[in-house]
Amino acid sequence: MTTGRVTSLDVAALAGVSRSAVSRVFTPGASVSPATAAKVREAAEKLGYRPNVLARAMLTGRSHIIGLVVAYLDNHFYPTVLEQLSAALEREGYNVLVFMAQPSADGVDDTVQEILDYQVDGLILASVALSSDLADRCRALGVPVVLFNRRQGEASEIAVVSDNARGGRLATRHLIEGGARKIGHIAGFEGASTQVDREAGMMDELARHGMRLHAREVGNFDPEEARAAARRMFARPDPPDAVFVANDYMAFMVMDVLRTELGLDIPGDVAVVGFDDVPTASFDAYSLTTIRQDSAAMVAATVTALMDGISGAAEPPSAPLPVDLIVRRSTRPPRG
Incomplete structure (x- = not known):
């Protein structure tokens, strides 16, 4: 391994390809031949190269990062959902940055302001609310926001909730x-x-x-x-x-x-x-x-809404998702 910072130029020189080819190899969804990808990844491994995701986002306008804000990870519903969301977004070519926030509007706004500095492509807010001013800023930046398991009652919001x-x-x-x-x-x-x-x-x-x-x-x-x-x-x-x-x-x-x-x-x-x-x-x-x-249906609806938002075709989900009564031993059976 070399010492000091390794750049994409170093990888390109060792692999015998152009710098743009190196960039395509490390850009999800980009077109590159299997042979070129193999050479680039082998050179990157030898040199200890890791792509600068944020720098790539500055050039392409896409970081392939989704910001997820959650307030209640101690509630066992959310770790399960977080795992499902991460897996579903990974299948779409996205990584997830998770941030904890206080459920108050000020706490959420501060956290979202920080997340926007990471050039995220979209935001999922799990059981937290966003101020109207910051929601407007997200729209102005072209960052779609999906509310998970929470509504705010605004006509323009994209919210995925159960009934x-x-x-x-x-x-x-x-x-x-x-x-x-x-x-x-x-x-x-x-x-x-x-x-x-x-x-x-x-x-x-x-x-x-x-x-x-x-x-x-x-x-x-x-x-x-x-x-x-x-x-x-x-x-x-x-x-x-x-x-x-x-x-x-x-x-x-x-x-x-x-x-x-x-x-x-x-x-x-x-x-x-x-x-x-x-x-x-x-x-x-x-x-x-x-x-x-x-939770699986909620996650699927959330990812679909977010992908639609990123592509510019967002429409709020039309109806709450169904729920079911699960009867166990903490209640009495129906009389008669």
């Missing part, structure tokens, strides 16, 4: 059919469209059965806040006999409090429903009844 309202209805209907009459709700982050829609579906189903919400607390999609919310809810003189929790991650914390701290039986004393169907939900320790989001 969260239907999920709330399905969860509530199942609890009622199992005999629940005092249903509580532990909400997630109240600024999230997912939370708003899931709760709206729940309230619609309660009203359809002539019922009201018995108790409500906020867990903010945070494990410790979910524990505290469960303690408050079940410290009241007339606690619920069932609870719909806005996602599985919080539901696990709620179940731990009910069983280990309060000595309650699930589902005998309290039935519990979550949302997402992360892998842990099927473990015997929880066996959580939940609403399944089809």
